[in-house]
Amino acid sequence: MKIELIAKSLTMWSCMITVALMAAPQTAQAVLPACVPKVSQAVVRVPPGKPRMMAGYFQLDNGCRNAIVLNTVRSSDFGEVSIHETVERDNVARMRYVPALTVAPGDRVVFRPGGLHLMLMKPKSNLKIGSRIPIRMSGPGWSLQVMFDVKGMAG
Ligand SMILES: [Cu+2]
Incomplete structure:
Protein backbone atom coordinates (compact mmCIF):
# COMPACT_ATOMS: atom_id res chain seq x y z
CA MET A 1 0.00 0.00 0.00
CA PRO A 33 9.85 42.04 -23.12
CA ALA A 34 10.00 43.40 -26.63
CA CYS A 35 13.52 43.93 -27.93
CA VAL A 36 14.94 47.26 -26.79
CA PRO A 37 17.96 49.09 -28.20
CA LYS A 38 21.11 49.54 -26.12
CA VAL A 39 21.97 53.05 -25.01
CA SER A 40 25.43 53.95 -23.73
CA GLN A 41 27.64 56.98 -23.01
CA ALA A 42 24.61 58.96 -21.92
CA VAL A 43 25.60 62.46 -20.80
CA VAL A 44 23.76 65.70 -20.06
CA ARG A 45 25.97 68.76 -20.59
CA VAL A 46 25.17 71.63 -18.27
CA PRO A 47 26.38 75.13 -19.21
CA PRO A 48 27.50 77.40 -16.35
CA GLY A 49 25.02 79.69 -14.62
CA LYS A 50 21.32 78.95 -14.52
CA PRO A 51 20.71 77.53 -17.97
CA ARG A 52 17.13 77.26 -19.25
CA MET A 53 18.22 74.75 -21.84
CA MET A 54 20.81 72.03 -22.12
CA ALA A 55 21.74 69.14 -24.34
CA GLY A 56 21.87 65.37 -23.89
CA TYR A 57 24.12 63.03 -25.82
CA PHE A 58 24.30 59.27 -26.11
CA GLN A 59 24.92 56.37 -28.41
CA LEU A 60 22.11 54.04 -29.43
CA ASP A 61 22.71 50.57 -30.84
CA ASN A 62 19.84 48.67 -32.36
CA GLY A 63 20.67 45.02 -31.75
CA CYS A 64 17.09 44.03 -32.52
CA ARG A 65 15.97 42.11 -35.58
CA ASN A 66 13.69 44.91 -36.66
CA ALA A 67 14.11 48.60 -37.19
CA ILE A 68 13.18 50.63 -34.13
CA VAL A 69 11.67 54.09 -34.03
CA LEU A 70 12.58 56.59 -31.33
CA ASN A 71 9.87 59.20 -31.14
CA THR A 72 9.32 59.96 -27.45
CA VAL A 73 11.77 61.21 -24.84
CA ARG A 74 10.64 62.23 -21.36
CA SER A 75 12.31 63.28 -18.14
CA SER A 76 10.78 64.31 -14.84
CA ASP A 77 13.68 66.78 -14.48
CA PHE A 78 12.59 68.82 -17.51
CA GLY A 79 9.36 70.38 -18.65
CA GLU A 80 10.13 69.69 -22.26
CA VAL A 81 12.39 67.22 -24.04
CA SER A 82 12.76 66.82 -27.77
CA ILE A 83 15.13 65.43 -30.37
CA HIS A 84 17.05 68.08 -32.30
CA GLU A 85 19.61 68.02 -35.03
CA THR A 86 22.12 70.79 -35.63
CA VAL A 87 22.50 71.44 -39.34
CA GLU A 88 24.79 73.97 -40.94
CA ARG A 89 23.48 75.99 -43.82
CA ASP A 90 25.34 78.96 -45.34
CA ASN A 91 27.83 78.75 -42.48
CA VAL A 92 25.05 79.20 -39.94
CA ALA A 93 24.33 76.40 -37.50
CA ARG A 94 20.63 75.90 -36.93
CA MET A 95 18.73 73.36 -34.89
CA ARG A 96 15.85 71.48 -36.36
CA TYR A 97 13.25 69.43 -34.57
CA VAL A 98 13.34 65.69 -35.34
CA PRO A 99 9.90 64.13 -34.68
CA ALA A 100 11.06 60.53 -35.05
CA LEU A 101 14.26 58.67 -35.70
CA THR A 102 14.31 55.27 -37.37
CA VAL A 103 17.28 53.01 -36.66
CA ALA A 104 17.81 49.96 -38.87
CA PRO A 105 18.71 46.63 -37.26
CA GLY A 106 22.41 46.50 -36.46
CA ASP A 107 22.79 50.27 -36.86
CA ARG A 108 24.23 52.75 -34.39
CA VAL A 109 23.11 56.35 -34.00
CA VAL A 110 25.33 58.79 -32.15
CA PHE A 111 23.93 61.92 -30.53
CA ARG A 112 26.84 64.37 -30.26
CA PRO A 113 27.66 68.06 -30.22
CA GLY A 114 27.08 69.57 -33.67
CA GLY A 115 24.66 66.82 -34.67
CA LEU A 116 21.75 64.98 -33.15
CA HIS A 117 21.06 65.89 -29.54
CA LEU A 118 18.36 65.81 -26.92
CA MET A 119 17.11 69.32 -26.31
CA LEU A 120 16.33 69.49 -22.60
CA MET A 121 14.23 72.52 -21.77
CA LYS A 122 12.55 74.00 -18.71
CA PRO A 123 14.72 72.30 -16.06
CA LYS A 124 12.70 71.84 -12.88
CA SER A 125 15.71 72.24 -10.59
CA ASN A 126 19.43 72.94 -10.72
CA LEU A 127 21.12 69.76 -11.90
CA LYS A 128 24.16 68.82 -9.84
CA ILE A 129 27.33 68.12 -11.79
CA GLY A 130 28.36 64.56 -10.96
CA SER A 131 24.81 63.34 -10.36
CA ARG A 132 22.74 61.08 -12.60
CA ILE A 133 19.23 61.64 -13.91
CA PRO A 134 16.80 59.23 -15.55
CA ILE A 135 15.49 59.92 -19.04
CA ARG A 136 12.95 57.63 -20.66
CA MET A 137 13.14 56.90 -24.36
CA SER A 138 10.48 55.03 -26.25
CA GLY A 139 8.84 54.26 -29.53
CA PRO A 140 6.27 51.81 -30.88
CA GLY A 141 6.73 48.53 -28.97
CA TRP A 142 9.59 49.55 -26.69
CA SER A 143 10.50 51.77 -23.78
CA LEU A 144 13.77 52.21 -21.95
CA GLN A 145 14.86 54.28 -18.97
CA VAL A 146 18.43 55.49 -19.28
CA MET A 147 20.55 57.04 -16.53
CA PHE A 148 22.42 60.10 -17.84
CA ASP A 149 25.62 61.40 -16.21
CA VAL A 150 25.31 65.10 -15.47
CA LYS A 151 28.52 66.86 -16.52
CA GLY A 152 29.80 70.37 -17.12
CA MET A 153 30.69 71.53 -20.61
CA ALA A 154 34.19 69.99 -20.50
CA GLY A 155 35.52 66.66 -19.29
CU1 LIG B 1 18.74 71.82 -29.88
Whole structure:
Protein backbone atom coordinates (compact mmCIF):
# COMPACT_ATOMS: atom_id res chain seq x y z
CA MET A 1 0.00 0.00 0.00
CA LYS A 2 2.67 2.46 1.08
CA ILE A 3 4.84 1.67 -1.89
CA GLU A 4 1.92 2.00 -4.19
CA LEU A 5 1.09 5.39 -2.75
CA ILE A 6 4.66 6.58 -3.16
CA ALA A 7 4.69 5.26 -6.69
CA LYS A 8 1.43 7.03 -7.40
CA SER A 9 2.65 10.31 -5.97
CA LEU A 10 5.90 9.93 -7.89
CA THR A 11 3.94 9.47 -11.07
CA MET A 12 1.87 12.48 -10.20
CA TRP A 13 4.99 14.55 -9.51
CA SER A 14 6.72 13.55 -12.68
CA CYS A 15 3.48 14.31 -14.48
CA MET A 16 3.38 17.77 -12.91
CA ILE A 17 7.04 18.35 -13.72
CA THR A 18 6.43 17.33 -17.31
CA VAL A 19 3.51 19.73 -17.52
CA ALA A 20 5.61 22.45 -15.92
CA LEU A 21 8.45 21.84 -18.35
CA MET A 22 6.08 21.89 -21.28
CA ALA A 23 4.44 25.05 -20.05
CA ALA A 24 7.66 26.87 -19.14
CA PRO A 25 8.91 27.86 -22.59
CA GLN A 26 5.54 29.26 -23.59
CA THR A 27 5.19 31.22 -20.37
CA ALA A 28 8.75 32.52 -20.68
CA GLN A 29 8.04 33.68 -24.22
CA ALA A 30 4.85 35.37 -23.18
CA VAL A 31 6.57 37.47 -20.50
CA LEU A 32 9.68 38.29 -22.56
CA PRO A 33 9.85 42.04 -23.12
CA ALA A 34 10.00 43.40 -26.63
CA CYS A 35 13.52 43.93 -27.93
CA VAL A 36 14.94 47.26 -26.79
CA PRO A 37 17.96 49.09 -28.20
CA LYS A 38 21.11 49.54 -26.12
CA VAL A 39 21.97 53.05 -25.01
CA SER A 40 25.43 53.95 -23.73
CA GLN A 41 27.64 56.98 -23.01
CA ALA A 42 24.61 58.96 -21.92
CA VAL A 43 25.60 62.46 -20.80
CA VAL A 44 23.76 65.70 -20.06
CA ARG A 45 25.97 68.76 -20.59
CA VAL A 46 25.17 71.63 -18.27
CA PRO A 47 26.38 75.13 -19.21
CA PRO A 48 27.50 77.40 -16.35
CA GLY A 49 25.02 79.69 -14.62
CA LYS A 50 21.32 78.95 -14.52
CA PRO A 51 20.71 77.53 -17.97
CA ARG A 52 17.13 77.26 -19.25
CA MET A 53 18.22 74.75 -21.84
CA MET A 54 20.81 72.03 -22.12
CA ALA A 55 21.74 69.14 -24.34
CA GLY A 56 21.87 65.37 -23.89
CA TYR A 57 24.12 63.03 -25.82
CA PHE A 58 24.30 59.27 -26.11
CA GLN A 59 24.92 56.37 -28.41
CA LEU A 60 22.11 54.04 -29.43
CA ASP A 61 22.71 50.57 -30.84
CA ASN A 62 19.84 48.67 -32.36
CA GLY A 63 20.67 45.02 -31.75
CA CYS A 64 17.09 44.03 -32.52
CA ARG A 65 15.97 42.11 -35.58
CA ASN A 66 13.69 44.91 -36.66
CA ALA A 67 14.11 48.60 -37.19
CA ILE A 68 13.18 50.63 -34.13
CA VAL A 69 11.67 54.09 -34.03
CA LEU A 70 12.58 56.59 -31.33
CA ASN A 71 9.87 59.20 -31.14
CA THR A 72 9.32 59.96 -27.45
CA VAL A 73 11.77 61.21 -24.84
CA ARG A 74 10.64 62.23 -21.36
CA SER A 75 12.31 63.28 -18.14
CA SER A 76 10.78 64.31 -14.84
CA ASP A 77 13.68 66.78 -14.48
CA PHE A 78 12.59 68.82 -17.51
CA GLY A 79 9.36 70.38 -18.65
CA GLU A 80 10.13 69.69 -22.26
CA VAL A 81 12.39 67.22 -24.04
CA SER A 82 12.76 66.82 -27.77
CA ILE A 83 15.13 65.43 -30.37
CA HIS A 84 17.05 68.08 -32.30
CA GLU A 85 19.61 68.02 -35.03
CA THR A 86 22.12 70.79 -35.63
CA VAL A 87 22.50 71.44 -39.34
CA GLU A 88 24.79 73.97 -40.94
CA ARG A 89 23.48 75.99 -43.82
CA ASP A 90 25.34 78.96 -45.34
CA ASN A 91 27.83 78.75 -42.48
CA VAL A 92 25.05 79.20 -39.94
CA ALA A 93 24.33 76.40 -37.50
CA ARG A 94 20.63 75.90 -36.93
CA MET A 95 18.73 73.36 -34.89
CA ARG A 96 15.85 71.48 -36.36
CA TYR A 97 13.25 69.43 -34.57
CA VAL A 98 13.34 65.69 -35.34
CA PRO A 99 9.90 64.13 -34.68
CA ALA A 100 11.06 60.53 -35.05
CA LEU A 101 14.26 58.67 -35.70
CA THR A 102 14.31 55.27 -37.37
CA VAL A 103 17.28 53.01 -36.66
CA ALA A 104 17.81 49.96 -38.87
CA PRO A 105 18.71 46.63 -37.26
CA GLY A 106 22.41 46.50 -36.46
CA ASP A 107 22.79 50.27 -36.86
CA ARG A 108 24.23 52.75 -34.39
CA VAL A 109 23.11 56.35 -34.00
CA VAL A 110 25.33 58.79 -32.15
CA PHE A 111 23.93 61.92 -30.53
CA ARG A 112 26.84 64.37 -30.26
CA PRO A 113 27.66 68.06 -30.22
CA GLY A 114 27.08 69.57 -33.67
CA GLY A 115 24.66 66.82 -34.67
CA LEU A 116 21.75 64.98 -33.15
CA HIS A 117 21.06 65.89 -29.54
CA LEU A 118 18.36 65.81 -26.92
CA MET A 119 17.11 69.32 -26.31
CA LEU A 120 16.33 69.49 -22.60
CA MET A 121 14.23 72.52 -21.77
CA LYS A 122 12.55 74.00 -18.71
CA PRO A 123 14.72 72.30 -16.06
CA LYS A 124 12.70 71.84 -12.88
CA SER A 125 15.71 72.24 -10.59
CA ASN A 126 19.43 72.94 -10.72
CA LEU A 127 21.12 69.76 -11.90
CA LYS A 128 24.16 68.82 -9.84
CA ILE A 129 27.33 68.12 -11.79
CA GLY A 130 28.36 64.56 -10.96
CA SER A 131 24.81 63.34 -10.36
CA ARG A 132 22.74 61.08 -12.60
CA ILE A 133 19.23 61.64 -13.91
CA PRO A 134 16.80 59.23 -15.55
CA ILE A 135 15.49 59.92 -19.04
CA ARG A 136 12.95 57.63 -20.66
CA MET A 137 13.14 56.90 -24.36
CA SER A 138 10.48 55.03 -26.25
CA GLY A 139 8.84 54.26 -29.53
CA PRO A 140 6.27 51.81 -30.88
CA GLY A 141 6.73 48.53 -28.97
CA TRP A 142 9.59 49.55 -26.69
CA SER A 143 10.50 51.77 -23.78
CA LEU A 144 13.77 52.21 -21.95
CA GLN A 145 14.86 54.28 -18.97
CA VAL A 146 18.43 55.49 -19.28
CA MET A 147 20.55 57.04 -16.53
CA PHE A 148 22.42 60.10 -17.84
CA ASP A 149 25.62 61.40 -16.21
CA VAL A 150 25.31 65.10 -15.47
CA LYS A 151 28.52 66.86 -16.52
CA GLY A 152 29.80 70.37 -17.12
CA MET A 153 30.69 71.53 -20.61
CA ALA A 154 34.19 69.99 -20.50
CA GLY A 155 35.52 66.66 -19.29
CU1 LIG B 1 18.74 71.82 -29.88
